[in-house]
Every structure is written in structure tokens, then in C-alpha cells.
Amino acid sequence: MAQVIVVTSGKGGVGKTTTSAAIATGLALAGKKTVVIDFDVGLRNLDLIMGVERRVVFDIVNVIQGEARLNQALIRDKRVDGLAILPASQTRDKDALTKEGVAEIIEELGKDFDYILCDSPAGIEKGALLALYFADQAIVVTNPEVSSVRDSDRILGVLQSKSKRAEEKRDKVKEHLLVTRYDPNRVERGEMLKLEDVREILAIPLLGVIPENESVLRASNTGMPVILDTESVAGQAYKDAVGRFLGEELPHRFLEPDKKPGLLRRLFGGRAA
Amino acid sequence: MSWLDFFRANRKPEPASATQAKERLQIVLAHERIGRTREDFLPRLQQDLVAVVARYVAIDPGKVNVALDRGGDISTLAIEIELPGAKPASAGASAEAVRA
Numbered sequence: 001m002a003q004v005i006v007v008t009s010g011k012g013g014v015g016k017t018t019t020s021a022a023i024a025t026g027l028a029l030a031g032k033k034t035v036v037i038d039f040d041v042g043l044r045n046l047d048l049i050m051g052v053e054r055r056v057v058f059d060i061v062n063v064i065q066g067e068a069r070l071n072q073a074l075i076r077d078k079r080v081d082g083l084a085i086l087p088a089s090q091t092r093d094k095d096a097l098t099k100e101g102v103a104e105i106i107e108e109l110g111k112d113f114d115y116i117l118c119d120s121p122a123g124i125e126k127g128a129l130l131a132l133y134f135a136d137q138a139i140v141v142t143n144p145e146v147s148s149v150r151d152s153d154r155i156l157g158v159l160q161s162k163s164k165r166a167e168e169k170r171d172k173v174k175e176h177l178l179v180t181r182y183d184p185n186r187v188e189r190g191e192m193l194k195l196e197d198v199r200e201i202l203a204i205p206l207l208g209v210i211p212e213n214e215s216v217l218r219a220s221n222t223g224m225p226v227i228l229d230t231e232s233v234a235g236q237a238y239k240d241a242v243g244r245f246l247g248e249e250l251p252h253r254f255l256e257p258d259k260k261p262g263l264l265r266r267l268f269g270g271r272a273a
Numbered sequence: 274m275s276w277l278d279f280f281r282a283n284r285k286p287e288p289a290s291a292t293q294a295k296e297r298l299q300i301v302l303a304h305e306r307i308g309r310t311r312e313d314f315l316p317r318l319q320q321d322l323v324a325v326v327a328r329y330v331a332i333d334p335g336k337v338n339v340a341l342d343r344g345g346d347i348s349t350l351a352i353e354i355e356l357p358g359a360k361p362a363s364a365g366a367s368a369e370a371v372r373a
Contacts, residue, residue: 145294146294146298150301150305153305153306161309190289190290190292191290191291193291193298194291194295
């Protein structure tokens with residue numbers, strides 16, 4: 001039976017789509033057949049981040065409304081075997097998604113794939129609720145910043161009360177914390193919440209920490225999931241996170257600030273850039 | 274004090290804003306997590322209190338102020354109901370606060 005994983009956060013702009021693209025690609029690279037679904041109907045972006053925007057013909061709404069078959073809407077990735085994308089509609093609104101329609105799609109995908117990733121829209125409205133409803137596991141993407149942490153806490157509450165597992169009183173959705181845009185230099189200067197603080201407040205198991213890194217923007221510019229940039233620290237951090245997700249024990253990396261500035265800069269009061 | 278400090282004079286210590294972030298989050302989330310399991314009782318509490326006061330004094334429902342201050346250890350709820358002045362000549366009206 002396929003595992004359904006929602007990538008969610010409550011707050012927008014924290015890195016849900018970047019994470020969905022990276023984790024889905026990482027799982028496929030690890031040999032797991034993976035499909036990633038964009039639930040952000042009306043504001044689709046996963047296609048761009050995955051670099052398949054020119055290959056979108058049909059979307060999830062077409063499938064739900066019977067205008068296309070699921071296989072016609074799925075886009076198979078050309079770089080990584082066993083990876084597929086189901087894009088969101090750009091022209092309809094969120095109400096075009098129905099619980100029954102999504103249930104059918106997930107059931108059908110479950111026959112062919114090991115993992116079904118659901119890239120949630122921001123907020124706690126219909127699109128976000130549907131994205132998390134069928135989840136077995138949740139990756140909660142959080143920036144070390146007050147509004148993001150608060151919204152993550154809120155979405156954890158929603159997972160525990162509004163998911164199918166919660167409604168059916170089965171084992172609760174397995175939660176994973178993924179801290180993104182972490183800047184150890186700012187943490188050291190006391191300007192940013194420490195990893196330990198975020199962990200203490202949200203109190204869910206830590207899947208990984210993705211450092212603030214220029215490679216993420218470069219990846220989105222070129223439509224290449226950042227995990228494929230194996231030289232970059234963000235790419236490596238995502239690869240570690242996928243490894244942990246699959247049960248490997250890996251130490252968390254990239255948590256230390258750059259080494260101290262040289263004697264001259266210290267003498268003359270230069271601050272680390 | 275060392276002579277080095279002369280060169281460092283422009284280097285003010287950073288205010289530890291991250292500490293404030295953590296404290297504020299802990300307080301707001303402690304309250305929000307409680308609220309998750311219960312409905313928001315404040316509007317009904319306000320209605321009930323105003324109804325009780327209105328049984329004894331004629332009050333203007335528009336002149337009711339509710340202030341809530343959520344703190345770490347204690348929270349205060351101040352409900353201020355403006356009572357009409359006894360004499361029309363007296364400037365302003367006396368106010369009474371109910372604290373819960």
C-alpha cells in the first residue's frame with residue numbers, strides 16, 4: 001500500500017514546493033516509485049519548480065471532472081526514473097477539487113506508486129485540508145521565524161483533528177519537522193530562533209534542516225529540484241532528509257556558523273557578512 | 274577594558290531578539306493550544322456579564338470594553354462597562370471594571 005505524505009506548513013513562502021520537489025525526486029532516486037501532486041489549484045507552481053511547465057496538458061481538475069484520464073495528466077520526469085508529477089489546474093478555483101475525486105485519484109495512484117506526495121497550498125482552507133486529508137505522514141516545513149512556527153503549530157492541530165486518520169480514530173498521522181532557510185550565522189548572533197528552540201516548541205521529530213542557500217533560487221530559476229544539485233549544501237541536506245525518511249541514521253549537518261572572521265576584521269569591528 | 278576596545282567602539286552588542294521570539298511564541302502557543310479544544314468563550318462571557326449588569330442598571334451595550342492580556346503565568350481579562358451618570362451635569366460617566 002502506498003504511503004501518502006503531505007508537505008504542509010500553514011504559512012506561505014516557507015519552501016513547501018521546493019521541499020515537495022526535492023523530497024519526491026530524492027525518493028525516486030532512492031528507487032521508490034513516487035508521484036507528487038500539486039494541490040494549489042489556481043496558483044500552480046510545482047510544474048515550474050520541477051521544470052515540466054511546458055509539458056502540462058491536463059491537470060488534476062481535468063481528471064476529477066472526467067475530462068482526462070489520470071495517465072494522460074501524469075507527467076513522467078525525464079531525469080529520474082519512477083518519478084511523476086500531477087499538476088494543479090491554473091484556471092479553476094479550489095472548489096473544483098472534491099474529497100471523492102481526490103480519494104479516487106489517490107487510490108488509483110496507490111496501485112502504481114510507493115509514495116504519493118501532496119504539495120499543500122498555504123492556509124487552512126479547502127485546498128490545504130484536502131491535501132492533508134488522506135495523509136499517512138506529514139512533513140511540516142517551518143522557517144525559524146515566529147509566524148511560521150505559529151502556523152506550523154496550527155497545522156499540526158489540524159492534522160490531529162481533520163485528517164482522515166483522525167476522523168477514523170486510527171493511528172495518528174506521523175509528523176516530521178523540516179526546518180528550512182536556517183542561517184547558523186544569524187542564529188549565532190542571536191537574530192534567529194535556534195534549531196533547539198523550534199524543536200522544543202513544536203515537539204515533533206526532526207527530519208532535517210535545510211540551510212539558507214543560494215542554490216535553492218538557482219534551482220528554481222532553472223527548474224531543477226535542488227536535490228539534483230549534489231554539490232550544494234541545500235541539495236545535500238535534502239538528500240540527508242530523504243535518507244532519514246527512509247530509516248537511515250544520519251547526523252544533521254550545516255548547523256554551524258562560518259568560521260570566525262580574521263584578526264584584522266575582528267580588530268576593526270567588521271561584522272560577518 | 275583593553276585598548277582593543279577603542280577599535281571596537283562601533284560594535285554594539287546585538288539585542289537578542291531570538292530570545293524574545295521564543296518567549297513570545299511559547300506564550301501565544303500555550304493559549305492557542307488550549308483554545309483548540311474549546312470554543313472561544315469570550316464573546317458569550319461578555320454577553321452574560323453584560324446581561325447580569327443590565328438587570329440592575331440601565332447600560333448602553335455599545336459602551337462595553339473588553340481587554341484581554343495573555344501572559345505567561347497569569348492572564349487578565351478586564352471588562353469595562355460604562356454606567357450612566359446619576360446627574361446629567363457631571364462630566365463623563367463613572368466606570369466600573371469587572372476583573373476575571
